[in-house]
Amino acid sequence: MSEATRKKIGDSRWLKWLDERLRVKPWVVEAMRKPVHPWARKWYYCLGGLTLVTFLVLVVTGLILLQHYRPTPVGAAESIAHIMNDVWCGWLVRGIHHWAANVMMVLCVAHMIRVFLTGAYKKPRELNWIAGVLLLVTTVGFYVSGFVLPWDQRGFEIASSIVGALKQIPIVGDLAAGIVTSVTPVGGEALGFFFDNHVIVLPLVIFILLLFHFVMIRRQGIAEPL
């Protein structure tokens, strides 16, 4: 960001208004002072930021869908039909949510490939790499649990497969599967588990991981390519 732009934003009325109430001007001015290195001014260095943008799109569209979705075996299919047919622009919101989820998965993997190929995971950024891996796992968790929510045959089969796979874990398999559901075949209990994770547990986890990820990027800066 150029000095002139920084000065323009620093002197803006809205920032003055905010600063009088929240004392945020020093933080905003400091945030704008971080230059983007010349080597990072390439499109593939934007993949992480784009992943965040798609995540925010998912949060907004997800919150809208949450107003109408019912996490019960009977209510799931009916409420999705309701969203698609009756809710104003519901089909559009759900479509955006669906495609943004796919785009986020692709961007997330592409971002990690970029980080790997440019060696940005090396010392002293190992912890941030681990946080990135955990973010990918969390994203996959969102993705998979999202497929279960329509509770159609595909959702049911995904839930059944996950419970079946958990049961195969030595020693703690039954315990792990029991956390998802106590009944066979999987039904409303499992749907509730995936719903709770999709809208409560995983958002909490991803928020903590994203916070850590961005704080570390801020502190360590963007790594120089190899």
Added chain:
Amino acid sequence: MRLHLSKTSFLLIVILAAPVSSARLGAVYIPDSDADVIFALDDSGQLHQGEAGGWSAVNNPCPGAGPRDILVLNRTDVPGTVNIFVLDGAGQLYEVNGDTWLPQGDPLAGESPYRLGGYAAADGAVALFALDSGGRLWQYGKPSDPSERLAVASYAPGTTWETVTNPIIGTPPYDLNVLHYAPTGVTFFMAVDAEGALYTRFDGSWEIHAVTHDTGAAPYSVTGFYQLETLDIFVMVMDAAGQVYSDESGSYVNLGEPCPGAPPFDVGSLVHENEDCYYIAALDGTGGFRVMREDGGWETFLDSF
């Protein structure tokens, strides 16, 4: 110009001009009484019940226009009884109530012919769906608030059919089958078009699942069932030659011998939950009812109407 027709040629013309008869099958297994309930609806709208001695006509013919489709549902809330629904060519739904045909709700405003599908949930709630020739799936009595169950809305006066999004982009006419497994609450839609392409509905959209390789003959009929032990779904398609094709991961595999009888056929499944047995049944155009044996042959249980 005068036509000079011999008696033979006149007879031939009459035979060629005679409409091809067709019949629709409604069959369900009643676990409480350990019996199959077989109904069929002929071209004229006459309902027939299959019994040990053969078919017997039930009630007066269904009013309304053809072609019609029939759906027989096991009423899980009242043991040993069934709901019989008929959807006529004008989109009017009827339910058999004693010896009368009770019109239900407003007519469906889609493209005829319609195919009727549905299920009865564990608490007795009935969900009815129809597929029109435009490939659109319709739901009967869809409540505006999803928290309201279908049972509440479906029998209210003035109930309407409402289309759901994303029609099938295929070749009409279609056949529809709806599976529902109460313990999991999962509903599975399957449809087959006039070219034998099988469609299944996931996540609110139809997906093409299997296609024929120019081996079958239209019209096609579709059926399916849950194997109760594994909850795997088995889908079968029957063509006009009476050949049953089983869907094996997106490929059709011939199952058994072609069903004897006159086309078109309507295929159905009978799931004997108590015995863990599954039967494929077929009704031919004249009312011949047959069940596939283990060796792939067909056993005739009921002759023509």
